[in-house]
Amino acid sequence: MQIRIIKLEVSYQDFQLRVENLQFWPKQVSVIIGPNGAGKSTLLRSLAGLIRLSPGSVFIDGRDLSTVKGSERAALVSYVPQEQTAALNFRVFDFILMGRSGYLSIFSAPSRTDYQKTEEVIAYLGLEALASRKCHELSSGERRIVLIARALTQDSSLILLDEPTTFLDLKHEMEIINLLKKLATDRGKTIITSLHSLDLVPRVADFLVMIKNGRVLAAGQTESVFRSDLLASLFDYPVRVVEAEGQQLLLR
Amino acid sequence: MIGSIRKGPNRRLLIVGTVFLPLLLLVLSLSFGTYAISLKEVLKIILAKVAGLKPDLLSSPEANIVLNIRLPRLILALLAGAAFSVSGASLQSLFRNPLVNEYILGVSFGAGFGAAASLVLLSRTFPPQLLAFACGLLAVVLVLLISEGARNTMFAVLLTGIIVSALFQALLSAIEFVASPYALQSLFFWLLGSFSQATWSDLLWSAPLIIAGLGFLLNLGWRLNALSLSDDEARSLGLAVKRERILIICLTTLITSAVVAIAGIIGWVGLIVPHAVRGLVGSDNRLVLPLSAGFGASLMLLADSLIRIFSPYEFPVGILTNLVGIPFFLYLIKKSRASWS
Numbered sequence: 165m166q167i168r169i170i171k172l173e174v175s176y177q178d179f180q181l182r183v184e185n186l187q188f189w190p191k192q193v194s195v196i197i198g199p200n201g202a203g204k205s206t207l208l209r210s211l212a213g214l215i216r217l218s219p220g221s222v223f224i225d226g227r228d229l230s231t232v233k234g235s236e237r238a239a240l241v242s243y244v245p246q247e248q249t250a251a252l253n254f255r256v257f258d259f260i261l262m263g264r265s266g267y268l269s270i271f272s273a274p275s276r277t278d279y280q281k282t283e284e285v286i287a288y289l290g291l292e293a294l295a296s297r298k299c300h301e302l303s304s305g306e307r308r309i310v311l312i313a314r315a316l317t318q319d320s321s322l323i324l325l326d327e328p329t330t331f332l333d334l335k336h337e338m339e340i341i342n343l344l345k346k347l348a349t350d351r352g353k354t355i356i357t358s359l360h361s362l363d364l365v366p367r368v369a370d371f372l373v374m375i376k377n378g379r380v381l382a383a384g385q386t387e388s389v390f391r392s393d394l395l396a397s398l399f400d401y402p403v404r405v406v407e408a409e410g411q412q413l414l415l416r
Numbered sequence: 417m418i419g420s421i422r423k424g425p426n427r428r429l430l431i432v433g434t435v436f437l438p439l440l441l442l443v444l445s446l447s448f449g450t451y452a453i454s455l456k457e458v459l460k461i462i463l464a465k466v467a468g469l470k471p472d473l474l475s476s477p478e479a480n481i482v483l484n485i486r487l488p489r490l491i492l493a494l495l496a497g498a499a500f501s502v503s504g505a506s507l508q509s510l511f512r513n514p515l516v517n518e519y520i521l522g523v524s525f526g527a528g529f530g531a532a533a534s535l536v537l538l539s540r541t542f543p544p545q546l547l548a549f550a551c552g553l554l555a556v557v558l559v560l561l562i563s564e565g566a567r568n569t570m571f572a573v574l575l576t577g578i579i580v581s582a583l584f585q586a587l588l589s590a591i592e593f594v595a596s597p598y599a600l601q602s603l604f605f606w607l608l609g610s611f612s613q614a615t616w617s618d619l620l621w622s623a624p625l626i627i628a629g630l631g632f633l634l635n636l637g638w639r640l641n642a643l644s645l646s647d648d649e650a651r652s653l654g655l656a657v658k659r660e661r662i663l664i665i666c667l668t669t670l671i672t673s674a675v676v677a678i679a680g681i682i683g684w685v686g687l688i689v690p691h692a693v694r695g696l697v698g699s700d701n702r703l704v705l706p707l708s709a710g711f712g713a714s715l716m717l718l719a720d721s722l723i724r725i726f727s728p729y730e731f732p733v734g735i736l737t738n739l740v741g742i743p744f745f746l747y748l749i750k751k752s753r754a755s756w757s
Contacts (some may be wrong), residue, residue, distance in 0.1 A: 212648075212652050213652075214651055214652060229465065234655065235654040237654060238652065238653055243652035244651075245648055245649055249646045249649075251509075251512035251514075251644055252641075252644050252699035253699050254698075254699050255698060255700065258641065258700050262641060262645070262653060264652050265503075265639070265641075265642040265654060266654025266655070268639075270636070270660060270663075271635040271636065272635075273637065273638040273702060274638060298698070
């Protein structure tokens with residue numbers, strides 16, 4: 165599971181994302197950081213195939229993503245949006261089960277296998293207590309976990325997440341971060357996520373990508389990229405990375 | 417604990433709500449009316465027709481009333497209720513908008529205009545369902561194109577729907593203006609929405625279209641669950657969102673315009689029934705769609721029976737549904753402002 169971006173260009177009215185060459189490594193957690201509006205979400209949505217791509221710009225496992233359609237793409241990559249926006253108030257179990265939709269033809273309903281997969285995921289994440297509740301009753305931390313659960317039933321080896329910890333309290337933030345690490349190490353998932361809180365980066369990121377104004381400012385192993393000078397120029401603000409009790413901390 | 421969850425939709429509830437309840441009401445309704453026919457008599461006539469027992473019974477005036485006047489009318493009521501409710505439930509999921517239904521999207525008046533134009537301008541033997549479907553589809557496409565890109569899509573769709581409906585109402589008036597006085601009278605009653613003029617030959621075209629469309633839609637329950645998510649989510653789950661959305665809009669337009677072509681404009685059923693069903697069983701469309709079909713059919717059978725029992729002048733059912741539906745719609749708008757803004 166190799167993910168490669170070659171000469172990717174995405175333009176909106178007054179915004180352009182351009183990535184010359186970027187590679188993500190399998191079974192790792194890669195983190196994308198950058199100021200608001202830098203293009204993090206656009207990059208993630210390109211990788212998810214949610215944006216019309218020009219041929220030969222994104223390759224997943226050697227396959228040109230622009231040629232991979234619908235259900236096949238769903239089996240390759242799943243996408244966890246920032247917020248759960250379901251208009252209808254589904255039961256959590258059914259919501260997670262929806263991760264299987266790509267495997268079903270348009271006129272069919274989930275089968276036994278789909279139910280089994282969903283139960284496995286619920287057991288793995290310890291969500292049994294939530295399963296029979298309604299989505300609209302959940303706290304925002306629970307909603308994020310449920311979204312991740314749905315991505316897991318999709319059974320893709322690449323999982324993309326758009327700022328999965330924003331607006332969460334400390335405990336839920338750490339739960340999500342630890343889960344992402346666990347998914348990469350235990351389950352061999354390739355994780356690419358954008359993150360808002362920088363102090364989490366050294367705790368979770370194997371690989372770090374910095375994006376500013378639609379361009380990649382720096383990308384590399386976290387130890388080599390998570391540096392005072394790069395961070396300062398990324399955010400146009402003097403920050404310092406210091407070490408305390410064996411951890412890298414950010415001073416602002 | 418998971419054991420009870422893992423079972424899909426509750427089958428017993430489904431069978432009772434979608435099959436037994438409407439069938440029971442259908443048989444009961446056959447005995448109601450200005451000319452009372454006992455339930456026993458009704459059952460005898462049905463048995464005679466279906467099983468071929470006592471064929472001489474079929475030549476009685478009672479048999480004529482039951483089989484040729486009441487039965488087509490009630491089958492139309494049943495199909496209309498099911499079609500409006502299923503299309504309402506489907507569209508509400510598809511648009512993620514609790515206020516949407518075929519009436520709001522302009523389909524009713526579009527189809528009404530198409531059917532009227534077909535009856536007045538083309539031959540009476542030409543099936544009006546065709547033009548009804550074409551104009552119903554035109555109306556919904558217009559609404560979607562005009563409201564596209566608006567910031568508050570929910571209210572943009574509502575507003576455009578009103579305007580497009582007004583356009584087709586104006587076109588309808590133009591048709592009424594050129595229609596002969598004789599045609600005008602039947603046009604007038606048909607437009608108010610009524611099952612009273614239904615004949616077997618009307619159903620010949622509409623019933624297969626409605627049943628086929630319903631058949632497809634009822635099998636799309638699970639898909640509609642996923643389609644009710646945001647576009648990004650649905651697409652990342654592997655759905656061909658655009659194509660599937662077009663398919664569902666075509667199917668709902670087909671069944672509702674097939675009803676409108678022979679029963680006229682009966683609004684709001686598709687708003688009331690799915691809401692009641694969702695309140696009862698939750699949001700899973702695998703349950704909501706079939707139960708909406710069953711409850712919608714039952715509701716229309718009930719409404720038609722009440723009209724036949726209490727009103728000697730064949731009060732149009734379309735007026736009744738407006739009188740109930742509009743206050744309910746206002747209540748929903750009021751309520752939704754909190755949760756849908």
